[in-house]
Amino acid sequence: MRRRITSLRRLAAVLERPLAGIEQVPARLPLAITPYYASLIRRPDYDDPIFAQVVPQGAELRRFPHLFDDPLAEDEHMPVPGLVHRYPDRALLLATSTCASYCRHCNRQRVAGQRRAALSPARLQQVVAYLQEHPQVRDVIVSGGAPLTMSNARLESILAALRGVASVEILRLGTRVPVTLPMRITGKLVAMLRRYRPLWINTQFNHPREMTDLAAAACARLVDAGIPLGNQTVLLRGINDDPLLMERLCRTLVRHRVRPYYLFQCDLVQGVEHFRTPLARGLQILEHLRGRLGGLAIPTLAVDAAGGGGKIPLLPDYLVSREADRTLLRNWQGRLVEYPEPRE
Numbered sequence: 480m481r482r483r484i485t486s487l488r489r490l491a492a493v494l495e496r497p498l499a500g501i502e503q504v505p506a507r508l509p510l511a512i513t514p515y516y517a518s519l520i521r522r523p524d525y526d527d528p529i530f531a532q533v534v535p536q537g538a539e540l541r542r543f544p545h546l547f548d549d550p551l552a553e554d555e556h557m558p559v560p561g562l563v564h565r566y567p568d569r570a571l572l573l574a575t576s577t578c579a580s581y582c583r584h585c586n587r588q589r590v591a592g593q594r595r596a597a598l599s600p601a602r603l604q605q606v607v608a609y610l611q612e613h614p615q616v617r618d619v620i621v622s623g624g625a626p627l628t629m630s631n632a633r634l635e636s637i638l639a640a641l642r643g644v645a646s647v648e649i650l651r652l653g654t655r656v657p658v659t660l661p662m663r664i665t666g667k668l669v670a671m672l673r674r675y676r677p678l679w680i681n682t683q684f685n686h687p688r689e690m691t692d693l694a695a696a697a698c699a700r701l702v703d704a705g706i707p708l709g710n711q712t713v714l715l716r717g718i719n720d721d722p723l724l725m726e727r728l729c730r731t732l733v734r735h736r737v738r739p740y741y742l743f744q745c746d747l748v749q750g751v752e753h754f755r756t757p758l759a760r761g762l763q764i765l766e767h768l769r770g771r772l773g774g775l776a777i778p779t780l781a782v783d784a785a786g787g788g789g790k791i792p793l794l795p796d797y798l799v800s801r802e803a804d805r806t807l808l809r810n811w812q813g814r815l816v817e818y819p820e821p822r823e
């Protein structure tokens with residue numbers, strides 16, 4: 480963390496190429512890349528899927544009327560600061576705004592890297608009080624930022640406070656640290672985390688090249704400790720919006736016991752227009768995966784609705800026609816199959 484690349488000058492030196500015309504970009508979303516993640520770059524240009532995810536580009540400064548600063552209207556759905564409560568049974572806690580590396584496709588660019596969004600002990604007390612008054616919340620997702628950038632002690636104080644709420648059954652962490660800073664997954668950290676089970680972790684591998692030996696070891700450590708791992712990939716134009724590449728990514732994940740959970744369309748956030756893919760592309764990728772991969776390896780394609788409508792799953796049309804007594808379906812090969820409704 481201390482040796483992260485945070486200036487364009489240093490980045491240009493590390494990559495051994497000039498970086499002109501993007502001087503204004505880090506003022507909007509900070510620049511930070513771990514030396515480890517930078518080491519995965521093979522060719523220092525925007526065709527490289529690692530480079531493109533973390534190196535600023537001029538296109539980020541273009542603003543569009545159909546995009547938002549807070550696309551999921553999270554700030555409006557916080558009953559107490561830092562806690563987004565949108566679904567009846569689960570809530571999302573923004574515990575820190577720090578990440579190990581800042582993804583240029585970030586959907587929380589409005590807070591990323593800003594200290595004011597960190598969770599103070601007083602705010603944590605407010606969150607705990609809210610959860611105690613709302614026992615319908617059984618599942619709390621600790622995200623940010625990346626909660627695994629906090630010290631073990633700070634993270635544990637949050638997990639312990641949440642565990643202290645009797646109605647909270649499941650804890651989840653949302654963090655890209657296994658991908659961008661896998662050496663953070665130490666024996667000590669894992670020993671602490673396993674005390675707060677059932678605890679699930681969702682991470683974000685976007686490209687098979689990110690599953691290095693180090694990342695694989697980090698995942699294995701967590702899973703061996705009884706912490707199931709899921710993955711939330713973001714569809715990114717030119718980076719992973721390809722059926723064969725996505726098949727390879729999903730196979731790689733399952734082989735490392737990481738369950739592909741969501742495949743997200745890019746949120747409608749300012750600064751990511753150049754990364755967005757058409758809905759048809761996501762559906763085409765899903766169509767490709769079905770039949771070629773086992774169900775365990777197939778994520779749910781989802782749009783997180785602008786304005787805070789929640790996640791909406793999308794499927795290719797397997798339902799061809801519907802009548803009162805029978806439904807016509809289509810299998811993964813395109814073959815039509817009839818399903819009669821029950822007679823009674």
Ligand SMILES: *Cc1c(COP(=O)(O)O)cnc(C)c1O
Nearest residue numbers: 563564565566569570571620790
């Ligand atoms: C994504 C999200 C969740 C969790 O949704 P799951 O479908 O259960 O993974 C919960 N709350 C908010 C606000 C979210 O954005």
